[in-house]
Amino acid sequence: MAYAYARAGQIVTADLLNDIGIVGQTVFMATRDATQAITANATPQVANATSWDAVNLDDLGGWSTGSPTRYTIQQAAWYQLSGGCGFSSEATGTVRGAAWFLNGALMDAGHARPHANVPAAVTLTAEARTIAVPLDVGDYLELVPYHNASNP
Numbered sequence: 145m146a147y148a149y150a151r152a153g154q155i156v157t158a159d160l161l162n163d164i165g166i167v168g169q170t171v172f173m174a175t176r177d178a179t180q181a182i183t184a185n186a187t188p189q190v191a192n193a194t195s196w197d198a199v200n201l202d203d204l205g206g207w208s209t210g211s212p213t214r215y216t217i218q219q220a221a222w223y224q225l226s227g228g229c230g231f232s233s234e235a236t237g238t239v240r241g242a243a244w245f246l247n248g249a250l251m252d253a254g255h256a257r258p259h260a261n262v263p264a265a266v267t268l269t270a271e272a273r274t275i276a277v278p279l280d281v282g283d284y285l286e287l288v289p290y291h292n293a294s295n296p
Contacts, residue, residue, distance in 0.1 A: 172206060174199045174200060174202075176196055179232070180192065182290065188241065188250055191288050192289075194229065197212070204218040211284075214284040218281060220280045225244050226274045229289035231269070231293075232267060233267040238262050239258050240258060240259045241256070241259065241289070242290070244286070247283055256273045258270065258290070270289065
């Protein structure tokens, strides 16, 4: 979700009015419906970003099949990020989590505490932290699931 605002004394231009028009609007929504392999290592820095296979909404045109793990910012604004990853009941291991990456690096405060001591054969959804961040044109975001299992 993107949002922009007018500062006190700021000249209100057509561009600013267009920016204000997207306040509270969801601008991108995607899912991964097929199974995806995730590198096992209990840290997001070495995991595989989610490769989106179903893009339900892309109002600003930031997703491309050529880079299916990335959403590239097309309009500078504040964005609220929200997402999560589901892990099947066939997964082994004890740690599962999800994190936001900005321009290929783990974001500050980009992930919540991972689920630890997860028993075997449990279906689980790990949420990445919901966070509001200012982003510039050309920045790109990725949602990265991680675990320490051998079979996600």
